[in-house]
Amino acid sequence: METPTSRANAPSLAERAYRIRRNALRMGEVQGQGYIAQALGVADVLAVAYFHAMRYHPDDPEWEGRDRFLLSIGHYAIAAYSAMIEAGIIPEDELETYGSDDSRLPMSGMASYTPGMEISGGSLGQGLAIGVGYALGLKRKKSDAFVYCLFSDGECGEGAVWEGASGAGHWKLDNLIGIVDVNNQQADGPSSEVTGGLEHLADRFTAFGWYAQRVNGNDIGALVSAFDAARSLREPMPRVIICDTKMAKGVPFLEQRESNHFLRVEADEWQQALTVLDSGRTA
Amino acid sequence: MMRSKYIRPVRLKEQGEGGQGGASRLTTSAMIASLAAPGQRTKPAPFGQALVALAETRPDLVGLTADLGKYTDLHIFAKAHPDRFYQMGMSEQLLMCTAAGMAREGFLPFATTYAVFAARRAYDFICLAIAEENLNVKVVCALPGLTTGYGPSHQATEDIAIFRGMPNLTIIDPCDALDIEQAVPAIAAHHGPVYMRLLRGNVPIVLDEYDYKFELGKAKLLRDGTDALIISSGFMTMRALEAVEGLKAQRVDVGVLHVPTIKPLDEATIIREASKTGRMVIVAENHTVIGGLGEAVAGVLLRAGVTPAFRQIGLPDEFLDAGALPTLHDRYGISTAAMTKSIKRWLSA
Numbered sequence: 001m002e003t004p005t006s007r008a009n010a011p012s013l014a015e016r017a018y019r020i021r022r023n024a025l026r027m028g029e030v031q032g033q034g035y036i037a038q039a040l041g042v043a044d045v046l047a048v049a050y051f052h053a054m055r056y057h058p059d060d061p062e063w064e065g066r067d068r069f070l071l072s073i074g075h076y077a078i079a080a081y082s083a084m085i086e087a088g089i090i091p092e093d094e095l096e097t098y099g100s101d102d103s104r105l106p107m108s109g110m111a112s113y114t115p116g117m118e119i120s121g122g123s124l125g126q127g128l129a130i131g132v133g134y135a136l137g138l139k140r141k142k143s144d145a146f147v148y149c150l151f152s153d154g155e156c157g158e159g160a161v162w163e164g165a166s167g168a169g170h171w172k173l174d175n176l177i178g179i180v181d182v183n184n185q186q187a188d189g190p191s192s193e194v195t196g197g198l199e200h201l202a203d204r205f206t207a208f209g210w211y212a213q214r215v216n217g218n219d220i221g222a223l224v225s226a227f228d229a230a231r232s233l234r235e236p237m238p239r240v241i242i243c244d245t246k247m248a249k250g251v252p253f254l255e256q257r258e259s260n261h262f263l264r265v266e267a268d269e270w271q272q273a274l275t276v277l278d279s280g281r282t283a
Numbered sequence: 284m285m286r287s288k289y290i291r292p293v294r295l296k297e298q299g300e301g302g303q304g305g306a307s308r309l310t311t312s313a314m315i316a317s318l319a320a321p322g323q324r325t326k327p328a329p330f331g332q333a334l335v336a337l338a339e340t341r342p343d344l345v346g347l348t349a350d351l352g353k354y355t356d357l358h359i360f361a362k363a364h365p366d367r368f369y370q371m372g373m374s375e376q377l378l379m380c381t382a383a384g385m386a387r388e389g390f391l392p393f394a395t396t397y398a399v400f401a402a403r404r405a406y407d408f409i410c411l412a413i414a415e416e417n418l419n420v421k422v423v424c425a426l427p428g429l430t431t432g433y434g435p436s437h438q439a440t441e442d443i444a445i446f447r448g449m450p451n452l453t454i455i456d457p458c459d460a461l462d463i464e465q466a467v468p469a470i471a472a473h474h475g476p477v478y479m480r481l482l483r484g485n486v487p488i489v490l491d492e493y494d495y496k497f498e499l500g501k502a503k504l505l506r507d508g509t510d511a512l513i514i515s516s517g518f519m520t521m522r523a524l525e526a527v528e529g530l531k532a533q534r535v536d537v538g539v540l541h542v543p544t545i546k547p548l549d550e551a552t553i554i555r556e557a558s559k560t561g562r563m564v565i566v567a568e569n570h571t572v573i574g575g576l577g578e579a580v581a582g583v584l585l586r587a588g589v590t591p592a593f594r595q596i597g598l599p600d601e602f603l604d605a606g607a608l609p610t611l612h613d614r615y616g617i618s619t620a621a622m623t624k625s626i627k628r629w630l631s632a
Contacts, residue, residue, distance in 0.1 A: 111416050118387070123411040129377045130412055133384020133392075136369065140345075141388065160408070163377035170372070 010051070013220045016086060017047035018281050021250050023082035025277065027098040027105075028263075029270040034099070034107070037248035037260040039079035041183045041218070042150075045243050046083040048223040049148060049179070053231065058088035061116040065145060068134050070119050072127020072151035073181070077109035080117070080150075089116040125158025127151050128178055132164050135173040135238075143175075146231065150179045154186035157195040162208070168238040169209025177230050178210070178240035181217065183247045185261050205240045217243025251276050318430060318482060318518055318608070325485035326460035330423065331359025333467035334393060338364055341471060343391045347371055349378040355395035355425045356483045375400045379408035379422070386418040391471060398424035398439030398480060402446060414451045414476045421470050427456070427480035427517065428569030429598055429615065434605035440598050443545055444574025446478050453499070454545040455479040456516040456569075456576075460486040462543055465497035473499055480517060489521050495541070502549035504556060508538030510630055512556055515567040516542045516576050519596070523567050525619040526626060535630060538562075548579055554587045563592040565626060569617060572597040594629050596622055 011019075024039035049069065056066040071080050078098065084090045090105070097103035104114050108122040119130050131149040138145055155161055168176050182198055184191045192198050202212040211233055215222040223243070230239040248254035251273045254263060265273065319325045326332075338344045338360065347369040352358040361368035371378045375396055382392035401409065401424045413420045424439070431437045446454055455470060455477060457463045463486065470477040493505045502514075505524065513523040520541040527537045540556050542549065557564050557580075564584070566577035577595040584590065598615050612618035616625060 119383075120411060120415050123407055126376075126380055126408060126412050129380030129408075130384045130387075132377060133381035133386075134388060135384070136381060137385040137388025137390055140385075140390065160376040160380065163374040164380065167371060167374060167377045167381065 013047045013051055013224070015281075016051045017043045017220065018250075018277070019086045020046055020079070020082045021277055022274065023085050023092075023095060024078050025251075025270060025273050027078050027081065027095055028265065030096055030098045030100065031107075032267070033262065033264045035075045035078050035261075036263045036265065037185070037254060037257075038073075038076055038181070038183065039082060040248045040250050040254070041245040042076065042079050042181050042243075043082070043249070044218050044220050044223060045150075045179060045181065045245065046079060048220060048227055050083045050087050052224055053227040054148065055145070056087075056089075061089055065143070067146045067148060068118050068138075069116075070121070070127045070131050070134065070147065070149040071109050071117065072119075072121045072149055072155060073124065074108035074110070074120070074122025076150065076152075076181075077105070077107065077114075077117075080109055081105050081114070084116045090114070124152075124155045125160040127155075129160050129164035129167065131176050131178070132167045132171065132173065135168070135176040136171060138175055139173075145175070147176045148179060149176070150181065152186070153180060153182040153184060153191040153198055153201070154195055156180070156197070156201065165205060165208040165210065172209070172236040173238045174233070174236045176238040178205070178238065180240060180242045181245055182242055183245045185247050185259070187261050189259065201242050205242075209237055211235060211237050211239045212242065213240070214242040214244070217245035218249050250280055319485050319487045323487050324489075326464075326488050327485050328356040328359050328483065329460035329463040329486050330467065330481055330483065331356035333464040334360045335363045337468050337471055338367065341391060343389060344471070345369060345385060345390050345392050347378055347382055347385075347392055347394045349373055349375045349396045349400070351396050351425070354397070354483065355423065355481060357393070357395045375405040376408045379405045379420075380412050382420045382422075383408075383412035383416070383418050386413070386420050391419055391421075393421045393423055395423045395425070395481070397437060398427045398442040399437055401478070402439055402442040406445060409452075409476070409478075410449055414449050417451045417475050419474055419476070421477045421479065423479045423481050425481045425483045429603060429611055429617065430482070430518075430569070430608070432606045432608050432611060435602040438603055440571045440603060441574065442480070443568075443570050443576070447546055447574060447579065451476055452546065453477045455499075455543055456545055457482070457497070457543050458516070458518055458520040458541060459490050460488040461490045461495065462497050466499075466543065469497055469499045482518060487518070487521060489524060490541075497543060500544045500547055500549060502540050502542040502544075502552040504552075505539045505541050508536040509560065509562060510536045511563040511565055511626065512538045512540060512559070513565045513567050514540045514542055514553065514557075514576070514580055516545060517569045519567040519569050519617060522617065522619045522622055526623040529619070529623050530626065533627075535627065537626065542576060545576055545579065548583060550583045550587075553580055553583055554589055557584055557591055558589050561591060563594065563629065565594045565596060565629070567596040567617070567622065570597055571600055573600055594625070596625060
């Protein structure tokens with residue numbers, strides 16, 4: 001398996017996660033507010049996806065043999081860009097254009113804007129069902145590439161997620177790996193109150209014919225094991241990794257803020273956040 | 284208009300009904316299979332046959348449906364190419380997303396369902412997953428407009444109004460079997476999303492008598508006339524040709540311009556034909572008068588400063604009745620007889 005971590009002297013996954021968080025904070029500062037807490041929360045998941053699990057060529061984002069990464073949660077673009085900058089798919093200096101006019105990095109991720117962005121997410125609930133199409137297409141081509149689809153706990157309120165889950169189970173799509181970010185926070189409040197049923201997510205996917213794992217999404221070791229298990233499973237069934245993550249992970253004073261779905265951060269706090277993040281670096 | 288089912292007029296069998304006359308009551312189910320009048324020339328399943336023919340030269344072609352393969356004639360393709368057929372179950376959102384994903388992987392998906400389900404239920408999925416990315420997906424839908432007597436749950440009277448606002452989307456409303464079999468390879472050759480209204484089962488064939496060839500984006504003048512010009516799409520072109528034949532015997536001379544591509548509209552041809560000699564322009568469509576071909580043509584003409592006398596033959600802005608199609612087509616003014624009557628009234632006023 002050709003992955004970035006197979007290179008000699010590659011940074012550790014923890015270091016990758018730290019850099020993804022740092023990129024996200026720097027992008028957040030451009031806008032002064034935004035989906036920072038989600039990006040900080042999901043950074044460990046993306047570090048493991050991009051630097052342990054996935055196969056791709058940073059200089060050729062459309063390489064036919066690549067694993068496909070579908071971002072269903074369009075507003076997590078800040079997190080995906082941060083990972084793709086770290087991966088070398090997007091040049092680092094574009095970071096300061098995030099969400100600006102004529103930028104390739106819009107606030108909500110779109111395929112036609114950004115190299116490495118497979119789909120236009122944002123109309124929440126579509127990604128997993130699109131992933132079914134990718135997975136069927138790859139099977140027709142006899143490709144051994146995986147389709148990874150990142151979606152959220154809040155999205156599980158959308159019926160289309162379950163049409164996708166049901167279809168993937170029915171077609172036994174063993175090349176489809178769903179990643180659910182369960183940070184228990186959505187626009188109107190905690191997902192456990194707004195959407196509910198989060199405690200049963202693994203059972204729900206299992207009932208639809210999936211191999212389900214639930215892990216601490218901020219534990220890199222646990223994530224590595226889960227991704228390895230998802231990829232190596234022999235059973236002909238789709239796989240889902242349900243990741244419980246902490247909003248704003250790595251910057252404690254932002255972790256504490258209530259309703260941090262769309263974080264407003266004061267101008268002087270960005271440097272403070274970077275300093276706090278740097279002090280917790282575990283390279 | 285809100286009407287309770289309890290105050291609908293009850294029509295008893297002995298009364299007969301509608302312009303079709305006759306003592307025996309027409310039934311809803313008798314008209315599901317085909318629009319063809321008794322004795323009319325037809326072709327069976329032209330869409331399915333055309334897709335099978337196209338599949339020979341397009342190995343990238345795949346067919347998908349949401350539990351309506353049989354009722355969209357896709358079963359013909361499924362039988363010929365079982366390995367290229369995807370049954371997605373009763374899940375229109377998944378159907379469209381799957382088609383999008385397969386298009387992303389380089390395939391040419393034809394996705395079929397009923398027009399109501401595509402337009403109403405799967406709109407967001409066609410819009411964002413397919414059209415926004417200009418993906419090469421062909422959405423082909425049976426039961427457009429008023430082509431079933433099942434009532435509003437199945438009657439897509441506003442599908443064109445819904446889809447006209449979607450950027451990148453090409454909209455096709457073919458008239459007959461010939462139109463359908465020629466449109467299939469044409470929309471496949473066009474790169475981008477297409478919505479095509481489908482007539483299925485034994486589909487009438489009429490355009491072979493008019494030296495006609497389907498061309499994407501082109502309106503075709505099927506016959507000229509000095510008193511009025513009917514601009515029509517879908518099976519209303521067939522009705523227009525029938526009406527015009529009857530009017531000719533009464534020395535009323537009416538032309539027919541067939542517009543199988545609703546979007547992009549062939550504005551140049553429409554403006555040219557509507558500019559001729561002050562003849563009345565009548566737009567006839569199997570669709571609500573709101574937001575369809577009629578208003579599209581009106582907009583084109585007004586913007587061009589062409590203002591002939593203008594009338595619309597189309598469905599009213601109502602949830603329509605259940606019943607037998609001939610009855611309903613008469614009731615809502617889109618049967619040949621009802622259409623002829625309207626045109627005569629307008630021209631003699």
